[in-house]
Amino acid sequence: MAREIAKAYEPQQIESHWAEFWVKEALFRADVNAPGPVFSIVIPPPNVTGSLHIGHMLDHTEIDILTRWHRMRGFNTLYLPGMDHAAISTQRVVVRQLAEKGIDYRKLGREEFEKRVWQWKQESGGKITEQMRQIGESCDWSREKFTLSPELSRVVREVFVRLYEEGLIYRGHYMTTWCPVCRTVLSDLEVVHEERQGHLWHIRFPVVGTKEFLVVATTRPETMLGDTAVAVHPADERYKHLVGKKALLPLMNRKIPIIADEMVDREFGTGAVKITPAHDPNDFEAGRRHKLPEIDVMTDDGHMNGAAGAYAGLDRFEARKKIVEDLKAQGLLEKVSEHVHAIAICERSKTIVEPRASTQWFCKMKTLAEPAIAAVERGEIRMVPENRREEYFNWMRNIRDWTLSRQLWWGHRIPAWYCAEHKHVTVAREAPAKCSTCGSGDLTQDPDVLDTWFSSGLWPFSTLGWPEKTADYEKYYPTSLLITGYDILFFWVARMIMLGIHFTGKVPFRAVYLHSLVRTASGEKMSKSKGTGLDPVALNQQYGTDAMRFCLASMAAPGTDIVLTDDKLGSARNFANKIWNAARFLFLNLDKFAHGGTTLEELAAPEVRTKAPYGLNGTVPLIDAWLFARLAGTIETVNDALSNYRFHEAAQSVYQFFWGDFCDWYIEWVKPELQSVDRERAIVAWKNLFAAFDAALQLLHPFMPFLTEELWHQSPQRPGAKSIALDKFPEAQANWKNAGALEDFGLIQEVITALRNIRAEMKLDAKRKVAADCVVQNPYARDLIQANLEPIRHLATLSEFRFPSISLNPSVGVMRSTPFFELQIAFGEGVNKQAEIARLKKEIERLEKDIELKRERTQDQDFINKAPKHVVENLGIAMVERQIEQKKLKDRLAQLEKGS
């Protein structure tokens, strides 16, 4: 039964096959009744508008690695998938699409528009979950959730009503931030600040009844149309005499009071400030203090409105230009100075936002924040990397009320109704029949929807059935872990903690791992909807999903951002190919070997030869004891690293084990043994090879699920098993640990490397077999080397490996030595003496410096007295070793020079 196995790993077909298999077999469906400790994780719900971008790829890779790892270790595991309705960005997408078809969404009307969005969601909203299936995420698809589903909307209303009844949600008229492109109010978090070079316009306000001017400085001249006062500091001598008088607002010819207020900074600008209560947060407060009228001069889309007099209808920036021109023409522009200031920009539309007083729904955050701060302080939620804690505390301690309402159509409609007669508010879980205050039946629901993060804030418990005490909720809440990017720490993580504790009395997750962001080569953040990023789907096609996963994992050091490049993906792809080819070697040779009559099952039944303590008598070969000791160490490192979200360390460790240890040394070492005429011996070799390979596949599976699943199925073992994903993660056996074997094999490796080094430096033909001599003083080391004579000869391409009883004569060949052994290849084999002389000189000099440093230290009384004993001892030993080595080299050099 000779097999056909491709020479290079071709991931495409294999991936789609197993992706389909995992979904079809519903392998990852969680069972509340299954045994084992619980590991539950909910996905950071991607936007329904989205397709898989590189940030998701990282998120999802990390989540899936940990999920698969836990599952294989016997945890009752749930990975719950889902999507976010993403109020503002979804609305933007659909509005744009309609506009492309020449349809104005406002003309459609709300009901029709919502219908179109749902329709759109039906058609293309599932893209990202489809991609998640393709990349093999081990989700429980039967539990998939959507934030705007009827089921979760119920939870949203429940929470809203409860918070309202507790007095934590209120409606009021305050200063808010308005985006003229999105045409909605935003929360603080949706606004980003950017330093820009701007201007400070100094404008003359004539003081009524005098010839004086009061000069005010502003960065936004267009807002002056809504000015209702000018303020100076009460103690400012320059202006004291003007307080109480009126100023004439230029262009509008409105008389406005000159007031005194402590808020004014005498040092800034002219020390006089125009007050625009409707368009500036400070001015809003001042307006309240001084009972000033509030004049909103803008429309929802950033044009000047009817209150703006002659400027009505102009775009806000057009209006600014015109106003400046007009002021100049009237001689009222004192001067213009350069001014650097931070301007506020809508995170989504990138337009400059406007401070604007409006009536909105808010949530009081202080009371919610306190227990959320405490939970992290007490360590009930572990935050990784830890330095993010400070950021979290800082934000939470200075938290401000959350603007909940949005002037959008797509989202959770606010469950508040107003009666026609008195505008009484009725907040209810379901549409009420009459006003709760006056009993009127003429009710209208609030047109606004909730900030999309309101429903995402409930995600860990809303998805598990809360407020009902469902089996899922009881079993899987609190979730074990949250993995997401640090860019949404405040948007999402903090709010989940606050709302989770408030409503369930428990933290929503035991740990938060905030991962790195993936950046472009130029260091720019690749984020949702930006379009700057690499396309992971295309890259997965090109390199393989496993390679992508492994690449991301191996770069995902906590706290550092990732720059993904082709060469890195390429090397991960090479690793996948290496694994594939190691398997190919196993399978092809196994087939050949099996013709001898031994069944595959027999060969594959693991029988690790490390049960007895390994020794030189041959009962347990050194190579096996060494490999399984390395395996044990690798398992330990991987487990430890993954427990601490150190993906890069886990990946690196398994990479080194597979490539460096298993392929480069173990396979090469046992190759001759596998073909041995001694069939018993060969069978045992095969069993060990398989046992190690099997463990390696399991170890690799969380990182590279497709490749390992494929190879696991191609392996001849375990009849009846369904998937490696349900197999066990390898556990290090107690008798695998073997410090002696590690050390002893290390010596053998040194011998082989030293021999190869001579060959390479002396430019010997790589294929030419040469004779070498070896002198070992230490009897144990000599026995060890002699016991492994055959493999050494094979791996170092030697014709003969001799152990002369007399010491070696440096004048007859090139040598290498360590404290344990001396090796020599004679000049007759074609080596260059002069090159060796030069090398020796350099080496002696290097040792000289090293010895000198060590000598100084060993003579330092402070060091001897204060450093730990073992450090002092080790240093002494090291120095003596160096001295001996140097002496040898000097002798050798002397003899070589004498001979030449």
Added chain:
RNA sequence: GGGCGACUAGCUCAGUUGGUUAGAGCGCUCCCCUCACACGGGAGAGGUCAAAGGUUCAAGUCCUUUGUCGCCCACCA
């Protein structure tokens, strides 16, 4: 205006609690298409750990200052 992080090999980055000779991948040099793999094998070169002080017997690692870069938070017109 506050707060945080980074600076280690040509490039991209690791480096847990301070302790012999600071690691990896890619790139580079030399040799090899050996019957798993050239997406490979073997052997190498390459670093005064941004700078200056300090603590310590001992500093890439701890402290201070400086420089360069990046990020977050912040209602100064």
